[in-house]
Amino acid sequence: MPPDGVLPFGPLGPEPFSAYVHIPFCRVRCGYCDFNTYTATELGGGANQSNYAQTLRREIALAARMMHDGDASLPTLRTVFFGGGTPTLLPARDLAAILTALREEWELAPGAEVTTEANPDSVDAATFKTLKAAGFTRVSIGMQSSDPAVLATLERTHNPENVGKAVRWARDAGLDVSLDLIYGTPGESLDSWRRSLGDALELAPDHVSAYALIVEEGTKLAAQVRRGEVPDIDDDDHADKYVLADELLSAAGYTWYEVSNWARSAAHESQHNLAYWRGYNWWGFGPGAHSHINGVRWWNVKHPTAYAGKLENGDTPGAGYEKLTPDQAHMEQVLLRSRIREGLPIAKLARPGSGDTVDPGVIAGLIARGLIDPQRALAGTIELTLQGRLLADAVVHELLPT
Ligand SMILES: C[S@@+](CC[C@H](N)C(=O)[O-])C[C@H]1O[C@@H](n2cnc3c(N)ncnc32)[C@H](O)[C@@H]1O
Numbered sequence: 001m002p003p004d005g006v007l008p009f010g011p012l013g014p015e016p017f018s019a020y021v022h023i024p025f026c027r028v029r030c031g032y033c034d035f036n037t038y039t040a041t042e043l044g045g046g047a048n049q050s051n052y053a054q055t056l057r058r059e060i061a062l063a064a065r066m067m068h069d070g071d072a073s074l075p076t077l078r079t080v081f082f083g084g085g086t087p088t089l090l091p092a093r094d095l096a097a098i099l100t101a102l103r104e105e106w107e108l109a110p111g112a113e114v115t116t117e118a119n120p121d122s123v124d125a126a127t128f129k130t131l132k133a134a135g136f137t138r139v140s141i142g143m144q145s146s147d148p149a150v151l152a153t154l155e156r157t158h159n160p161e162n163v164g165k166a167v168r169w170a171r172d173a174g175l176d177v178s179l180d181l182i183y184g185t186p187g188e189s190l191d192s193w194r195r196s197l198g199d200a201l202e203l204a205p206d207h208v209s210a211y212a213l214i215v216e217e218g219t220k221l222a223a224q225v226r227r228g229e230v231p232d233i234d235d236d237d238h239a240d241k242y243v244l245a246d247e248l249l250s251a252a253g254y255t256w257y258e259v260s261n262w263a264r265s266a267a268h269e270s271q272h273n274l275a276y277w278r279g280y281n282w283w284g285f286g287p288g289a290h291s292h293i294n295g296v297r298w299w300n301v302k303h304p305t306a307y308a309g310k311l312e313n314g315d316t317p318g319a320g321y322e323k324l325t326p327d328q329a330h331m332e333q334v335l336l337r338s339r340i341r342e343g344l345p346i347a348k349l350a351r352p353g354s355g356d357t358v359d360p361g362v363i364a365g366l367i368a369r370g371l372i373d374p375q376r377a378l379a380g381t382i383e384l385t386l387q388g389r390l391l392a393d394a395v396v397h398e399l400l401p402t
């Protein structure tokens with residue numbers, strides 16, 4: 001929420017609008033994760049889990065009031081995403097109440113996508129039935145790997161058998177299912193990754209996200225790597241595992257639509273994530289949540305106690321905002337759009353106000369090295385090839401000469 005309570009953007013355009021709801025709680029912290037999340041022992045006072053739904057409702061009501069004041073009409077929500085942390089650590093009735101509060105103020109668009117992330121250890125059949133009845137359509141389950149040794153290195157506490165149960169319960173309730181996988185954990189062999197992919201595919205999810213493990217500064221894993229207790233990650237190993245993932249997922253009928261995301265059909269692509277990559281507008285609720293509307297970005301105070309305190313006092317929880325310059329907005333669009341299969345129109349590569357077009361030699365070079373699809377480039381769009389997806393950052397660097 002903007003820190004001064006004034007919405008620093010003009011009227012909304014016709015593009016879809018989204019909401020992100022951050023749930024900053026985990027039962028234990030996994031050794032590799034640096035998300036804005038806390039265990040019960042790390043939190044006290046007004047930030048506990050039992051009154052968190054109530055705190056969020058305050059921000060939802062305040063946001064709606066601010067938008068009414070600023071623009072008169074609230075856009076309908078095309079997508080809603082509950083992320084964390086572990087949203088399913090809250091009772092399902094609390095998640096349902098938060099969604100109801102959003103619907104009362106903002107209204108869901110017909111066919112809206114409503115997702116929650118879930119940890120396989122914190123759900124049961126009743127959880128998913130309650131969520132479905134409240135209007136959730138989709139669940140994203142943190143599987144990561146099916147190899148107990150890899151899960152131990154990641155300090156994941158879930159039992160791999162619970163993933164299958166969670167998928168069945170979600171399906172029985174009528175929810176779409178996505179699985180999150182991580183590859184490249186130190187000590188993971190190519191065969192172990194192959195088995196994890198096979199086990200994931202056996203569960204026939206609608207959608208799969210496969211992320212290369214990042215050793216984030218400040219995590220326990222980073223300290224273990226620094227002390228030499230755990231080997232560092234290896235870029236070649238990551239590349240081999242990415243190629244294997246694409247091969248097995250494609251053979252099973254899944255198509256990539258973003259570098260780390262595959263779907264069973266276009267209807268199962270995550271509209272919420274696509275909204276981020278397409279640069280649409282969204283409002284982020286909860287501690288540390290970021291928002292973006294019309295090129296203005298803002299973010300909330302990070303700590304749940306500070307967040308709850310602000311709302312209890314009737315203040316906005318906003319901590320800061322920035323307005324993207326035309327150059328920044330352009331860079332961001334190139335960065336995000338070049339990673340999705342629908343691609344980046346070559347016409348959009350020109351720097352704003354420069355009148356320049358991109359050097360045709362750059363495009364020809366990328367085609368010659370097999371990094372972008374020649375047919376799509378001829379038709380005016382950048383789409384990464386498999387080789388290009390492996391080198392996505394380098395491609396973006398070439399498309400954005402300094
Ligand atoms: C908020 S978590 C998902 C829900 C739940 N907390 C869980 O972990 O099961 C979002 C996803 O971020 C990914 N993630 C977190 N830290 C990561 C890291 N350092 N490298 C790669 N992926 C990471 C994990 O795949 C995780 O499933």
Ligand code: SF4
Pocket residue numbers: 025026028029030033034035037084085086119142
């Ligand atoms: S990966 Fe998920 S469960 Fe583990 S600490 Fe991060 S948010 Fe929590």
